[in-house]
Amino acid sequence: MKPSPEVPRPLSSPLRPLLVLSLCAFAIGMAEFVIMGILPDIASDLQVTISDAGLLISGYSLGVAVTAPLIMILTGRLPRKTLLLLLMLLFVLSNALAVSAQDFSVLMTARILMSLTHGSFFGVATVMAAEMVTADKRAWAISVLVSGSSIANIAGVPFGTWVGHALGWRYTFAAIAVIGAAAVAGLFRLLPGHLSTRTDPLKREIGVLGKPEVLLALLVSALCFGGVFMTFTYVAPLLEQLAMFDGRSVSWILVLFGIGVTLGNVAGGRLADWSLRPALIGITAGLAVCLFAFTVTLESKIFAVADIFLLGVFSFGILPCLTVLVMSKAKEAPNLATTMNVSALHISxxxxxxxxxxxxxSRFGLRAVPLFSGGVTLLGLTLIVFMILLETRRRKIHRKQQQAIPVEN
Structure with missing residues (x-):
């Protein structure tokens, strides 16, 4: 029998490797969201309709959701550092392909290739980030990783949109490729090779996904973020048509949302490390309240802006909590489960x-969207409470069974 592999020890100085992973997340997050700002330019240049160009967004999300688990299964025997380097190299090459795209089909191919890197990267990088630190700092490490995506929304997307308008949309993808290349160099030099080199058997990885508590945790992620996306997809018309903001003001409000996202991500990581259960319940409840209240706060510009900021805080404050939740339920083989969590978020x-x-x-109209979104998130909160009660009951039963076992002299 082979000896079980040694569990990787936390790093004495994990910040630089975490920042490199965060830079990768920044590049990937910028590539995912900047397309929304340059969509009209792409449609005009490639002579397609806006609705057809919108397929570049939906195709990316579906690509992430469908391919991420498959890539994790097919690459299960690769060392994790090698896999991350290969994924980021594919990311750079796919952005270079987008720069050279002369027709819509080539650009769509480039976007799908980009999506191959997204879910797999975050699935692997999340596990590696958690292994760099002690157990009481896992959520903090994950929040540092995710902060790259948050900062991409604040700085990367506005910058990429400006570049696209000033120089052309191809230069936007060229800038992303350069950032990705810098991230590849950082990964090669700073990422430790000994973390997550263990290869869990495929049977164990898939078996973990069959555990009811893992499936329930994935469903919680999908419901909580389903409510966020349900409102955020239509945040521009909500602000313009109901709160009467102009387009320029909406852009600045979304920057404020991004600041809230960054602050919430850091705070959520700290709270999850402090106590996961209260953090999950409190942040999800705050998120539901923000969504429900948005229907009313749209009547006042000041309150609407404040609600958007808090929505950013709570929506990404819960992300480290949900990630740690899934990892804790799938601790025997977390790689595939964590990747499935990314897929669940994109499906939602x-x-x-x-x-x-x-x-x-429907007859309810635009104003009712936050109301229904809050209902979806409230359903996620209900499942969180149910999951906690179920786990508490299971522990009590196990404790009674242990006490009932006679002690041998």
Whole structure:
């Protein structure tokens, strides 16, 4: 029998490797969201309709959701550092392909190739980030990783949009490719090679996904973020048509949302390390309240802006909590489960946007979207409470069984 592999020890100085992973997340996050700002430029240049160009967004999300688990299964025997380097190299090459795209089909191919890197990167990088630190700092390490995506929304997306308008949309993808290349160099030099080199058997990885508590945790992630995406997809028309902001003001409000996202991400990581259960309940409840209240706060510009900021705080404050929740339920083989969590979030993105559209087209209309979004998140909160009660009951039963076992002399 082979000896079990040694569990990697936390790093004495994990900040630099974590910042490199965060830079990768920044590049990937910028590539995912900047497309929204340059969509009209792409449609005009490639002579397609806006709705056809929108497929570049939905195709990316579906690519992340579908391919991420498959890539994790197919690359299960690769060392994790090698896999991250290969994924980021593919990311750089796919952005270079987007720069050279002369027709829509080539650009769509480039976007799908970019999506191959997204879910797998975050699945692997999350596990590696958690292994760099002690157990009481896991959520903090994950929040440092995710902060790259948060900062991409504050700085990267506005910068990429400005570059696209000033120089052309191809230069936006060129800038992302340069950032990705810098991230590859940082990974090669600073990321330790001994972390997450253990290869859990495929049977164990898939078996963990069959555990009811893992499936329940993934469903919680999808529901909590489904509510966020259901409203955020339509945040521009909500602010413009109901709160009467102009387009320029909406851009600055979204920057404020990004600042809230960054602050919430850091705070959520700290709170999850302090106590995961209260953090999950408190932040999800705050998120539901913000969504429900948005229907009312739209009547006042000041309150609407404050609500958008708090929505950013709570929506990404819960992300480290949800990630740690899934990892704790799948601790025997966390790689595939963590990647499935990324897929669940992207599926909730697509479904949330679709449900929001259904509400708009119904007799309830645009104003009711935050109301229904809050209901979805409230359902996620209900599942969190149910999961905690179930786990508490299971522990009590186990404790009684242990006490009932006679002690041998």
């Amino acid at each position: 993105n697509a479904v949330g946007a679709w449900l929001g559209g259904m509400v708009i087209d």
